[in-house]
Amino acid sequence: MDEAVRQSDRRILLADADAFYVSVARLLDPEGAGRAPCLIVGGSADRRGVVTSASYEARRFGVHSAMPMARALRLCPKAMVVPVPWEACAAKSRHVREVLERFTPVVEQASSDEFYLDLSGTEGLYGGEPLATTATRIREAVRAETALAVTVGGGTTRLVAKLATNVAKPGPDHPGAGVLIVPSGAEGEFLRRFTLAELPLVGPKLQERLRHFGLRTVDDVLRRDRATLVAWLGEREADWLSDRVRGVDDGDVVPDREPKSISRDETFAVDVRDDAELERRLLELADRASADLREEGLLARTVTVKIRDADFTTRQAGRTPPEPVCSDRAIYALARELLHRLRRARRVPARLLGVALSQFVRAEAAAPQLSLLAAPRLAGAESERDRVLARVLDEVRERFGPDALARGRTPAG
Ligand SMILES: [Mg+2]
Secondary structure: OHHHHHHOOOOEEEEEEOOHHHHHHHHHOOOOHHHOOOEEEEOOOOOOOEEEEEOHHHHOOOOOOOOEHHHHHHHOOOOEEEOOOHHHHHHHHHHHHHHHHOOOOOEEEEEOOEEEEEOOOOOOOOOOOOHHHHHHHHHHHHHHHHOOOEEEEEEOOHHHHHHHHHHHOOEOOEOOOOEEEOOOOOHHHHHOOOEHHHOOOOOHHHHHHHHHOOOOEHHHHHOOOHHHHHHHHOHHHHHHHHHHHOOOOOOOOOOOOOOOEEEEEEEEEEEEOOHHHHHHHHHHHHHHHHHHHHHOOEEEEEEEEEEEEOOOOEEEEEEOOOOOEOOHHHHHHHHHHHHHHHHHHOOOOEEEEEEEEEEEEEHHHHHHHHHOOOOOOOOOOOOHHHHHHHHHHHHHHHHHOOOOOOOOOOOOO
16 A cells, blocks of 8 residues: 555656657658558568558558568558658657656656656646646647657556556547546556556466466456465466556656667687687677667767787777767778777787777767768768668567578678
């Protein structure tokens, strides 16, 4: 009960953009994508790959994200297909966050278009206005400044905010309420409408176990006493589920801080003496670090390579190219040059190799500068093609796992 009392004062919101990728694609091309009712975003240039997002009209035909593009086009042959506008999506996402941060500094980004906000203790700031009023103002501010529609759900916990957002969201057959706040004390009643499968973190495996005991809905769980649930599920899981079906969730909204550096290193099982082998390891490390960098929507000004020799001497070398970088190709090219420099200075077997990226700039802040990068290709300078290619690879890896794309050859090799 203590938990419920402590939680009763919390004011948590989730702002989630409606059909994010589709909306951004439409804003970029109002005459084309903006006018196509059935719009599918994703895939590759040759209409293969998978759907990243589909418009509500296309969803009515059964198209959904992660579906193979070929199948999506069989279901909805008239659909217009456009690639994911990564740069524009990152910029929009950043812009939405900036608007939200004016309402509270406690903003946590859960995905490219989902943001948790904690407004606890801000009642005074907002003249005691009801949370639903604040949520509506947030929604209007985001729409006015970014041209994106967001659904805002809220309540005393993250779990309740998430479920409220799902209820208030538009769908293929309904416009959605746009804002839904579950009042403090009403969480239990609100939760009764859900099946267990609809609760976040109740995955397919757990659902199957619960079904075995005749538990399919929140109500099914509420009807059992604790002793029965404990006998079936064990104490830990029974208590977790009991909290869950009552909307109890003590997770906090943790404001994101930008990282100062992103690094990957590897300690070898057996010391590596061969330069070609070190280059191969370096390529993997550079790929992983640069994927993390792009995931954060950042570019790095400085690339550093660290090597620890067999006798535990640690050496490093860094370079700051004229323009910031984020592609696999450019980062590996710079890292390789640094590795060569370190190896020329001292060529003994290596115990550890690492790549670090630092001195970040936001991708969208760097964009105008980068577009000035004209024809002459500096070593380690990257082109628009490099950046687009890198993001396409990220998408494929995200969907199919890190080993989906074996490299045929090393870039800049
Ligand atoms: Mg969304």
